[in-house]
Amino acid sequence: MNSIQRLIIIGSGNVATHMAMAFKKAGLDICGIYSRTFENAQILAKKLNINAFKSVVEIPLDADAYLLSVSDSALPEILKELPSFDGILMHTSGSVGLDVFSKNIKRSAVFYPLQTFSKDKQLDYSTVPILLESEDAAVLNALQDLGKKISETVRTIDSEQRKQLHLSAVFMCNFSNYMFHISESLLKENDLDFELLKPLLGETIEKLNELSPAEAQTGPAIRHDKRTLNAHIEMLKNHPEYQNIYQLLSDQIQKLKS
Amino acid sequence: MNSIQRLIIIGSGNVATHMAMAFKKAGLDICGIYSRTFENAQILAKKLNINAFKSVVEIPLDADAYLLSVSDSALPEILKELPSFDGILMHTSGSVGLDVFSKNIKRSAVFYPLQTFSKDKQLDYSTVPILLESEDAAVLNALQDLGKKISETVRTIDSEQRKQLHLSAVFMCNFSNYMFHISESLLKENDLDFELLKPLLGETIEKLNELSPAEAQTGPAIRHDKRTLNAHIEMLKNHPEYQNIYQLLSDQIQKLKS
Numbered sequence: 001m002n003s004i005q006r007l008i009i010i011g012s013g014n015v016a017t018h019m020a021m022a023f024k025k026a027g028l029d030i031c032g033i034y035s036r037t038f039e040n041a042q043i044l045a046k047k048l049n050i051n052a053f054k055s056v057v058e059i060p061l062d063a064d065a066y067l068l069s070v071s072d073s074a075l076p077e078i079l080k081e082l083p084s085f086d087g088i089l090m091h092t093s094g095s096v097g098l099d100v101f102s103k104n105i106k107r108s109a110v111f112y113p114l115q116t117f118s119k120d121k122q123l124d125y126s127t128v129p130i131l132l133e134s135e136d137a138a139v140l141n142a143l144q145d146l147g148k149k150i151s152e153t154v155r156t157i158d159s160e161q162r163k164q165l166h167l168s169a170v171f172m173c174n175f176s177n178y179m180f181h182i183s184e185s186l187l188k189e190n191d192l193d194f195e196l197l198k199p200l201l202g203e204t205i206e207k208l209n210e211l212s213p214a215e216a217q218t219g220p221a222i223r224h225d226k227r228t229l230n231a232h233i234e235m236l237k238n239h240p241e242y243q244n245i246y247q248l249l250s251d252q253i254q255k256l257k258s
Numbered sequence: 259m260n261s262i263q264r265l266i267i268i269g270s271g272n273v274a275t276h277m278a279m280a281f282k283k284a285g286l287d288i289c290g291i292y293s294r295t296f297e298n299a300q301i302l303a304k305k306l307n308i309n310a311f312k313s314v315v316e317i318p319l320d321a322d323a324y325l326l327s328v329s330d331s332a333l334p335e336i337l338k339e340l341p342s343f344d345g346i347l348m349h350t351s352g353s354v355g356l357d358v359f360s361k362n363i364k365r366s367a368v369f370y371p372l373q374t375f376s377k378d379k380q381l382d383y384s385t386v387p388i389l390l391e392s393e394d395a396a397v398l399n400a401l402q403d404l405g406k407k408i409s410e411t412v413r414t415i416d417s418e419q420r421k422q423l424h425l426s427a428v429f430m431c432n433f434s435n436y437m438f439h440i441s442e443s444l445l446k447e448n449d450l451d452f453e454l455l456k457p458l459l460g461e462t463i464e465k466l467n468e469l470s471p472a473e474a475q476t477g478p479a480i481r482h483d484k485r486t487l488n489a490h491i492e493m494l495k496n497h498p499e500y501q502n503i504y505q506l507l508s509d510q511i512q513k514l515k516s
Contacts, residue, residue: 174477
């Protein structure tokens with residue numbers, strides 16, 4: 001299989017936008033974009049100075065690859081509408097398996113960029129890991145080359161691993177962000193500025209370059225400092241939901257060393 | 259009250275070490291160091307090219323200030339041993355109130371650097387917030403000047419606020435670090451590299467420069483994506499403790515928008 005040069009984008013959300021721009025910057029020939037909402041396709045097409053297709057029948061059948069980047073729930077539907085392409089058809093979802101593609105799709109794959117995308121925020125794509133999956137070795141090779149054009153980290157993993165990675169990301173990012181939220185809400189109640197804790201957060205993250213999180217664990221729970229733990233539980237008495245979280249997490253952290 | 263020039267360090271742990279080095283760099287006259295373990299005092303004294311005092315009676319009584327940086331539990335004991343100083347006596351603890359000082363101490367204060375210190379890791383002190391407390395306005399002024407010599411952020415807060423800040427820091431840093439630990443342990447079980455999630459973590463932190471944590475919240479819980487939430491709970495069936503945490507945090511996050 002030759003290397004991927006001619007690429008078509010299907011979808012116009014944050015991921016589609018960021019990837020289209022990264023591919024364009026890497027010198028690929030983006031032949032056009034299709035989105036079920038034509039206006040959105042036009043906005044992205046204008047940004048990239050390329051075509052927007054008004055219906056699926058306008059999409060050329062002979063591109064090297066089709067990047068399908070729509071919401072998880074829209075994926076099965078849009079797959080039914082698409083014609084049969086010769087090129088590689090790849091989705092970009094972290095939580096949808098390869099089995100979303102019907103068996104009569106010749107070259108199917110997952111091309112999953114592991115990152116959180118905000119529409120208007122520039123992103124250095126070179127640090128974003130690209131995670132590939134396909135049952136076709138030639139397709140994987142072509143996607144390795146494609147991935148390396150935009151990122152330093154390209155790996156092949158299977159659907160089960162991708163799902164585990166997504167679950168781990170929920171703890172790593174979504175749940176830690178919720179901890180930041182609790183922290184901020186407690187600070188606000190006491191007329192304290194969230195900025196005060198940012199240097200501490202920065203150092204907490206930086207430590208992970210040298211230590212595992214278990215090694216880097218600090219605080220009253222890991223010190224088994226009952227006096228402070230009890231004082232904190234008492235301080236949270238007006239927030240029973242935060243109290244529950246404090247208790248559960250402190251109990252678990254205390255088990256780390258024992 | 260004149261500005262603080264002559265300073266004595268009491269204690270030889272991570273905080274004492276880092277602060278002594280920062281003060282020395284800022285041009286203060288560190289007259290010596292006392293630690294209950296003389297060997298530790300000698301190590302730090304050698305680093306700074308200053309005196310180590312072998313017993314409390316050797317500590318000069320006429321320094322401008324005494325930085326008392328020992329563990330929370332050792333504070334009350336060591337305070338009993340110390341002679342009566344003319345200068346400012348300040349402790350560096352986040353969770354101990356001003357009331358640890360007996361009433362006959364003339365000038366007492368808290369000089370609390372809000373950071374996590376590791377012994378062998380260099381630290382840019384200029385970004386570390388210094389939080390002050392004293393009932394004496396002249397002492398506060400002198401400590402403001404002292405703080406500004408080593409940090410860009412110097413604030414006065416009361417004991418209750420400092421305790422609230424410490425509690426918030428537990429959520430912000432200790433509990434988020436535990437989320438990283440769960441994430442890493444799940445990745446390990448599936449032969450996946452923790453490094454894969456670090457760019458995502460970096461972006462999660464960077465978002466906080468523009469958005470509040472509540473605004474920045476992403477993931478299946480905030481999307482009320484029941485299919486993914488149920489799938490994740492099922493995937494955690496061999497880790498009932500992680501399952502509990504997943505359920506509790508997801509329930510709370512789902513309440514954020516409603």
